[in-house]
Amino acid sequence: MPEAEKSTMSLLENAKSHLKDLVAFDTTSRYTNRPLIDHMAAFLREYGIEPVILLDETGEKANLIARIGPADVPGVVLSGHTDVVPALEKGWTSPPFDLTERDGKLYGRGSCDMKGFAACVMAMVPQLVAAKLERPVWLCFSHDEEVGCLGAPAIAEWLAKREVPPMLAIIGEPTDMKLVTGQKGKIAMRCHVHGTSGHSSFAPDHVNAIDNAARIIAMIAERAGEIAENGPFDHDFTVPHSTMLATMISGGVATNVTPDLCSFTFEIRSLPTHDARAELEFLKTRVNSEILPKMQEKCAETGIEWEEIFAYPAMGDNTASEGFAFFRDIMPEWSGKVSYGSEGGVFETIGGIPSVIVGPGSIRQAHKPDEFVEVEQLSLCLAFLGKLAAKISEPA
Ligand SMILES: [Zn+2]
Known part of the structure; x- marks a missing residue:
């Protein structure tokens, strides 16, 4: 859908529309993710943002990094992976790469893990661009998380080399929009x-x-x-x-x-x-x-x-960091630490960026047939991102 039409839609409808676009790309880890990254890049360019694209050595896989806001102050990373696990299991009641809404749930491979988060971030872009941000938001989308966090190290290294690196990374893996402060x-x-x-x-x-x-x-x-x-x-x-x-x-x-x-x-x-x-x-x-x-x-x-x-690597508890302290008052309720993998440990260990996990959907619905994310979860995510944007914007 052209961006001009999207501008009249509500934030939530916008996120749903982005999610439908993202799910339609079959980014199962064994395939290239470049069409999806090109799609994201084209979208960002419509808002005057030129993303950095980091290709892997095969040229088949890409990471995307984009900054909105000033470069000379520490900001916040919103991080997601673009790949999904295969959708070959029996038991899908609707086509896995065609997002389908039923009873307040959006079904599709990756809807929960973790294109739902990416869609919310994309829906927020017009608002972030229009806001007078005092601190930057770094959008980071990686390849090959599901097969061992292969893409994220290049992003973390790139960020670490900035003159002013980010002060916190928020990894949007599904946590029911609760705060997760550790990962094995x-x-x-x-x-x-x-x-x-x-x-x-x-x-x-x-x-x-x-x-x-x-x-x-x-x-x-x-x-x-x-x-x-x-x-x-x-x-x-x-x-x-x-x-x-x-x-x-x-x-x-x-x-x-x-x-x-x-x-x-x-x-x-x-x-x-x-x-x-x-x-x-x-x-x-x-x-x-x-x-x-x-x-x-x-x-x-x-x-x-x-x-x-x-x-x-594992992600340790970063709640004592300055980066976390800055955002503490907008953070959702704490829910513990998780045993599944995320890119948080990579950002922390390789990039030296304190990290936490907060994202829409439940890990219980990930990696299964009929994967879904509740529309309600996308709403909560958008509200969270709205608070985050306000936190780093000049008062209107
Ligand atoms: Zn994931």
């Missing part, structure tokens, strides 16, 4: 155990890759149990400690062949106060001293290979 970090790993194969009737001569993978997995599970019992703990999280578990496994070729390869994936999901890297090193050290020597005693060519799939 994650390292996703793949481990390949290389043994030797042969007829299983000669099993003692071989190094069984599955047996040894099982030993490593047992070690992971044992350590997870120790962490669950001894901490560290942070009871603001629903699961108040770090977790560690195997998640996928494959190996073997036949019932009567000793397997020479077993691969499995595992993850460490860590509290902000728990060093996941040190935990991973601890595991590797144990494996190298307790499992690997026995394998290599039998055959020197056997081994264990570790492959990092992705990692993103």
Whole structure:
């Protein structure tokens, strides 16, 4: 819809219209997000804002950064990811990439996680441009959050290099428009155990890759149990400690062949106060001293290979920061800390920008068929963004 027509619509209708446009782009992480980013960029240019586009090395993926307001004072980041998880599940009652309204809910892939937030931000742009902002708003939209926060680091690095970097980042992941002040970090790993194969009737001569993978997995599970019992703990999280578990496994070729390869994936999901890297090193050290020597005693060519799939940092509690203090009086009710990933940890760790999560919709509706966001949630988000705009505007 042309922007001129949108100007006569209410803010909420405007946000809904933007959301319909955004959902129509199939930005499943494995596809390019560039058409969506081009769409956002064209929209911003209509308001005289020239966005910065950061391409990844393939050129298929893009981040968008745009500043509204002065550059010489610290401002606030509104951050969202543009990619969505696949919509291949059965159980969609309406087409996933065609936003459909039923009973006060807007159904579509990404409606909740997290194009709803992006749509609200876009609906606010005319108002932000027209306002006399004393501090800037940085609009940041990334690629590939769902597959390990791959886009956000480039945005965080870019922001950190500004002469006056932002003082707070608000990540619009679904929190029912409550304030979330922490998020766990994650390292996703793949481990390949290389043994030797042969007829299983000669099993003692071989190094069984599955047996040894099982030993490593047992070690992971044992350590997870120790962490669950001894901490560290942070009871603001629903699961108040770090977790560690195997998640996928494959190996073997036949019932009567000793397997020479077993691969499995595992993850460490860590509290902000728990060093996941040190935990991973601890595991590797144990494996190298307790499992690997026995394998290599039998055959020197056997081994264990570790492959990092992705990692993103945890987001700590930033409520003591100056940036947060400035916006404290407009922040919604606090609801705790979350175990799912967000780009908050990236902004905080790589960009040095204190971060919090506040966004429309519920994480319970994300990553599922018939994903939806309640219209009411978009209203609350728009009201929040309105307060934020007023907070950084000159009194009229
Ligand atoms: Zn998300």
